[in-house]
Structures are given as C-alpha cells and as structure tokens.
Amino acid sequence: MGTNGIFSNNSLQQTTGEQEPATHVVTLVEAVNLALARAMQNDPAVVVLGEDVGTNGGVFRATSGLKERFGCRRVMDTPLAEALIAGVSVGMASQGLKPVAEIQFMGFIYAAVEHIVSHAARLRHRTRGRLHCPMVLRTPFGGGIHAPEHHCESTEAIFAHIPGIRVVVPSSPTRAYGLLLSAIEDPDPVIFLEPSRLYRMVKQEIRDDGVGLPLDTCFTLRPGKDVTLIAWGACVHETLQAARELEKRNISAEVIDVASLNPIDYDTLLASVEKTGRCVIVQEAPRPCSVGSEIASVMAEKGLLFLKAPVERVNGFDTPIPYFRRENIYLPDVHEIVSAAVRALEFT
Amino acid sequence: MLYTKTPYAQHQFIDTEGKAVGNLPSWMENSEQLLRFYRTMTLIRLFDKRVVSLQRTGQMGTYASCLGQEAIGTAIGCALQPQDVFVPYYRDQAAQYLRGVTLPQMLQYWGGDEWGNHFTGTAAGDFPNCVPIATQVTHAAGIASAFKIRGEKRAALVTCGEGATSRGDFYEPMNLAGVWQLPLVLVVNNNQWAISVPRHLQTGAATIAQKAVAAGIEGFQVDGNDVCAVYDAVQYALEKARAGKGATLVEAVTYRLCDHTTADDATRYRDHEEVSAAWLKEPVKRLQTFLHERGLWNEQKEQQLVAECQAEIEQGVKDFQALPLQPVDDLFDYLFDTTPPHLIAQRERAKQKAARLAGGNRHGH
Ligand SMILES: Cc1ncc(C[n+]2csc(CCOP(=O)(O)OP(=O)(O)O)c2C)c(N)n1
Numbered sequence A: 001m002g003t004n005g006i007f008s009n010n011s012l013q014q015t016t017g018e019q020e021p022a023t024h025v026v027t028l029v030e031a032v033n034l035a036l037a038r039a040m041q042n043d044p045a046v047v048v049l050g051e052d053v054g055t056n057g058g059v060f061r062a063t064s065g066l067k068e069r070f071g072c073r074r075v076m077d078t079p080l081a082e083a084l085i086a087g088v089s090v091g092m093a094s095q096g097l098k099p100v101a102e103i104q105f106m107g108f109i110y111a112a113v114e115h116i117v118s119h120a121a122r123l124r125h126r127t128r129g130r131l132h133c134p135m136v137l138r139t140p141f142g143g144g145i146h147a148p149e150h151h152c153e154s155t156e157a158i159f160a161h162i163p164g165i166r167v168v169v170p171s172s173p174t175r176a177y178g179l180l181l182s183a184i185e186d187p188d189p190v191i192f193l194e195p196s197r198l199y200r201m202v203k204q205e206i207r208d209d210g211v212g213l214p215l216d217t218c219f220t221l222r223p224g225k226d227v228t229l230i231a232w233g234a235c236v237h238e239t240l241q242a243a244r245e246l247e248k249r250n251i252s253a254e255v256i257d258v259a260s261l262n263p264i265d266y267d268t269l270l271a272s273v274e275k276t277g278r279c280v281i282v283q284e285a286p287r288p289c290s291v292g293s294e295i296a297s298v299m300a301e302k303g304l305l306f307l308k309a310p311v312e313r314v315n316g317f318d319t320p321i322p323y324f325r326r327e328n329i330y331l332p333d334v335h336e337i338v339s340a341a342v343r344a345l346e347f348t
Numbered sequence B: 001m002l003y004t005k006t007p008y009a010q011h012q013f014i015d016t017e018g019k020a021v022g023n024l025p026s027w028m029e030n031s032e033q034l035l036r037f038y039r040t041m042t043l044i045r046l047f048d049k050r051v052v053s054l055q056r057t058g059q060m061g062t063y064a065s066c067l068g069q070e071a072i073g074t075a076i077g078c079a080l081q082p083q084d085v086f087v088p089y090y091r092d093q094a095a096q097y098l099r100g101v102t103l104p105q106m107l108q109y110w111g112g113d114e115w116g117n118h119f120t121g122t123a124a125g126d127f128p129n130c131v132p133i134a135t136q137v138t139h140a141a142g143i144a145s146a147f148k149i150r151g152e153k154r155a156a157l158v159t160c161g162e163g164a165t166s167r168g169d170f171y172e173p174m175n176l177a178g179v180w181q182l183p184l185v186l187v188v189n190n191n192q193w194a195i196s197v198p199r200h201l202q203t204g205a206a207t208i209a210q211k212a213v214a215a216g217i218e219g220f221q222v223d224g225n226d227v228c229a230v231y232d233a234v235q236y237a238l239e240k241a242r243a244g245k246g247a248t249l250v251e252a253v254t255y256r257l258c259d260h261t262t263a264d265d266a267t268r269y270r271d272h273e274e275v276s277a278a279w280l281k282e283p284v285k286r287l288q289t290f291l292h293e294r295g296l297w298n299e300q301k302e303q304q305l306v307a308e309c310q311a312e313i314e315q316g317v318k319d320f321q322a323l324p325l326q327p328v329d330d331l332f333d334y335l336f337d338t339t340p341p342h343l344i345a346q347r348e349r350a351k352q353k354a355a356r357l358a359g360g361n362r363h364g365h
C-alpha cells in the first residue's frame, strides 16, 4: 500500500515503527472507523469526504476522530451535493488519491449514480487502462432502524447490475474491517454498503493489523448438510438465527454470507448446493431483477442437477419499504426463513 | 418598489429589540394579521417542543424541529392563497398548519405513517414533506410550468435549507425559472447549518440570495426572524409570480436553535456561545415585544393564548395516539391506480404475516 505518497512530506502522522497491532472489541460501525483510520495511517493517498464526515464524524460516527487525527485536507466536509461527491471522487481517484466518500444514506445516492455508472465504472475501460478509478463509496443501507422516509431502502441490485464496479456488503465487525481495507486498496471502484441495522448490534474482537479480507469470496458462516441459506447484509443476522431454529428440528443448515454482490463467488454457492441440494436466498430488497434473482438464475443454469427442490426466496414485498410503523411486515424474519427452508426440505 | 435588485441587502421591519425599522408597510397596520402571526408562531413553538418530548419518551420517530425558524413558515402560510401550491421541505410545520394540515396528521407523519402525507383542505394539492434534499425544487418548477402553460394566475412556492442550495436540484430549476419566467417562489431557510456543516463551508458566495443573479431572477435576503419582513417579501414574490412577472428567490436568514433532528447532537460541532447569541434574535419574543409596545398584547392575553395552544396541542396528541395502525392493504394499494395481481397476492401474504406478528409469535412456527 501507499505508493502514491502525495502528502508524504506533510507533517501527517506516519506509521510509528513495528508495534504489535492493538486488539479492539468493536461494533460494525466502529470497525469501519478502525479500517478507515488504518488505511489513512498506512497510505497518505487515502482521503475521506462526504457530508458531515469531519467535525461531526458522520451521522453514524463512522468517521469519528478522523479529522482530528488526519486533518481537514484529508477529511473533508463537502457541500451538500451527492453528484458532486461522486464526481469529485472520480477526479481525485484519477490523480492517484484513494477517495473514500460517504453518502449519508443509500436513499440519497441516486444523484451520484450517473458518475458511478458513466464514469467510475468505465474510466479504466474507456481509456483502455490509461486512467483508472480507485474510489470507494460507502453508504449505510437497509431497514429496521426506525428512520424517516427514504432512509431504509435496499437498492443494491442497481449497483450490482453495473459492469465495472464491485459491490461489497459486510455483515459483521470483522468483515467490515477486513473488506473495507481491501475495498480501499483495490485499484477499481467499490460500492461499500453498510447495513445500518447491524451498525451497533453486535461487538467482535478485531486485531487492527491492517490485513484485508478477499473481496470476491463468500463467507461460509455455518457449515450444514441439509439446506443452504444464502444472505448478505442485515439479513445474515436473521438467517443465522433461522439456522439455529432449524437445528432444533434436526435440520442442518449451511449459512453463507455472499458479502461480494459483484462479482459473486458462485463456486462456493454451487459447491454448497451440490452438497445440500436445497437453496434458500434471503434478501431485504424486493424480488424483481434483484441480486437474489441473479443467484437463483445461476442456480438454475449451473446447479439444476444438484437441486432437490426449487430455489426458495425470502424477500421484501414489491413495494417501497413501509414507513417505520409498518416496517416489520416488510422485513424478512426468522419465521419466513425457517418456513422456506422447511418447504425446500419437504418438497417431493 | 421595495424589492429592487438588491441581493445583498437584508430587509427588516422589526429589529431584534422588537422596534420598528424604517417605514413600515401599510399592511402592518392590520393588527389582525400581526396577531395571526403571533398566535401561529406561539402554537408551533409549543407544538414543536411537545413533539420533541414525545420523541424523547419513545412515542415519536426522528423529528426535525423548527425551533427559532417559526417566522418563515408562518409568513409563508399567511401569504399563500388557496390556489397556490406549496412544496415544503421538512421544517415547514407553521406553513403546513396554516394550509390546513392538522396537528395529528403532522404527528402521524413523524410517527412513521404515510397517511401523515395525505393532506386535506387547502393543503390537498400541496406536495408532501420532502426528504431527499432539494429535489422538491425541481418539482416546484414543474408545477409552476403547468400554471404557465395553462395561463393560470397561480404560484408555486418551494422551501429548502441553505445546504440544499449546493445541489444541482436547486440550481437547475432556478435556472429554468429564469429562462421560462416561471411563477415560482423559492424561499431558502438559511439557518446557518446543514446538520454539522456551517454556512461558510456550504458556499463561497457572500449570500444565498445572490445565487439568483446567475439564474436571471430576482433575489434578496430578509431577516428570517422578522415575520413581517418574511411575509412582505413572500407576498411580493407571490403576487409577482401570479401576475406572470417571473420567479423570485427569498433568502430568510435565521438560526437553527435546535439540534438538526432528534437524532443529532449539535454540541459535537457548534459552540454554546453561538447558540445563546442566536437566542437573542429569535422571532417569537421579538414580535411579542413589538405587539406589546403597540398595545396589542399583554400578560393576560399571553396566558390565555398559551392555555389555548396547550389545549389544542394536547387534543392533537390524543387524537394522534388514538389513530389506528394503517391497514396492511395500504402498503400495496397506492402503488398503482389499479393494483396488479402479483401485488394482490403479496398483499394476502402480508396480511397473514401481520396477523402472525400481532399474535406475538414473531419467531415461533
Ligand atoms: C439528497 C440528500 N442528501 C443528504 C440528506 C441527509 N440530510 C438531511 S437534512 C441534511 C442537511 C440539510 O441542510 P439544509 O439544507 O441547510 O436544511 P436544514 O436541515 O438546515 O433546515 C442532510 C445532509 C438528505 N436528506 N438528502
């Protein structure tokens, strides 16, 4: 890391010798913060920008303390303008910086989509490698946080559909830390979607060693032999709970966190379904043209002969996520995942 | 004419001490109008406080208070006519109230129910609160275009914060309003902060009002804590729009005395001194002093008004709390004019799920 040392003669903090990496017990949002600090510490090309990311440390505190530590030339409060944030990141990235931009909520990313689709995703391709775009756009997404309108959508499919960008979704503090480090280090644009419902749900011990996790593999969170449960983001939580419920009924469920929605590690998914013969896909998003649709279609193409039952899908309804008083009707829950698994197992 | 091309001057009729400034417009002799301002601002201030307390006790979702900014909505609500269309953002409680949006309905909105956007009365044609910042300005330009195309004497009035003026969604429709001479009034609530980002990090321009210059429309600043100044400006801009004389940008300079929303903690990014200094300029006390000195107000009237407002608010809270949870059907039946079969099928599943959840059998099978 850190070959583009354009700020290296500044009086910024540099790595201070070879110390044993500290261990922290942190939430997912704190893990994001740790990863950002680690990346900034290790590579002076990494800059953070977005709305309220400076003094306020982000509305979820993901960037807390970074401005104090790395200064306002590397941690920039932008004017309120998402198209600008994305477009400026493209420009910065083309100059050897590694911008990590925050879009305050996924519901406000849409003005940035033009820059993501038409430029970030294609700069390398259009210039046949002359320019490239190592930027990360982080944004919280998903429901279940009792938030105002437009703060709870899961529109990851829009991004997973675009050739030329990676879409990465952590679902635990450990994976948030490792995947974000790799996303920042990656030479291509990454949309990094952070499930806001998980931000403070659990804590894990993390060794702040700067070591990333691979960006294009699934994570098998629980081995099983009867049914494969596939999820990402906040739904991983209910999916794991469902696996524990199924265990009480002597059903052994394998739980896989997809984590990378583009590209998707189909080798792992197909190997699991080859073993179990049954596949349940869980997502918060509506069903049509979703990431779940894509996984299901690959199961049909390549996994057909492994399958002993039709692929089951648990998802939101084909409606906007309801405003919070009725939100729980929409969000996939443990009961629905368990029922889907049981249907797959009982299929004859 | 008062509002010549002066984007840098700040209009004011009542100063921070409650004293008249310069020559007052003749409409200010109408004490009924002044008292209507005062009643509305008092009601909204008390209501706002009550909503925050509901949120603090877990009975309300995230709420954007309008503390210190009541004059803007009050002036807008009084200046708008029934045929106009109001396109609000989310700190327009006073204007919405005057348009006929009821207190229970506002509570329903912030309480997480889409029915809170289903306005009736004069507000029936107004747009709902807008959350994606500045996007509503484009819609307002479209509404104004419709009026222009049909030759109607109506105006669209849109509000937003000063942070919103950094977005293309603010500049682009303002530009259009200049080109097409649209009957559009843009009122910017410049409360000095966009969450934690101060005004000076939002734009290098000396004023928000001067952004109008590049769009070829008239723009000026008013003291946003002087309800009379805001009313006069908005009234002028609306009449101009209805008369087919084009669009106006009104920058109402005020201060956000509250946190950004109940989810925010402003002590993380701004000094207590700045806030206490701003309290000295707040709009309600100022108008009260002015009315008092004109013999229009006294302690007894104040007590009576506060009691009336409290009663109206408590009734509103009660009515809100008695509202039933919206039926599950409503999550499906408003997406299309005719609900397509796949949604009807999903609606049935959703009802079963609702029944299961209501049975408290969340994780059972
Ligand atoms: C497009 C968009 N980006 C970000 C947000 C999150 N957000 C909500 S309010 C706000 C600040 C708005 O500031 P300003 O326009 O000054 O209005 P104020 O809230 O101060 O009245 C932000 C960034 C949003 N709602 N919409």
Ligand SMILES: [Mg+2]
Pocket (backbone or CB within 6 Å): B161, B162, B163, B189, B190, B191, B192, B193, B194, B195
């Ligand atoms: Mg503001």
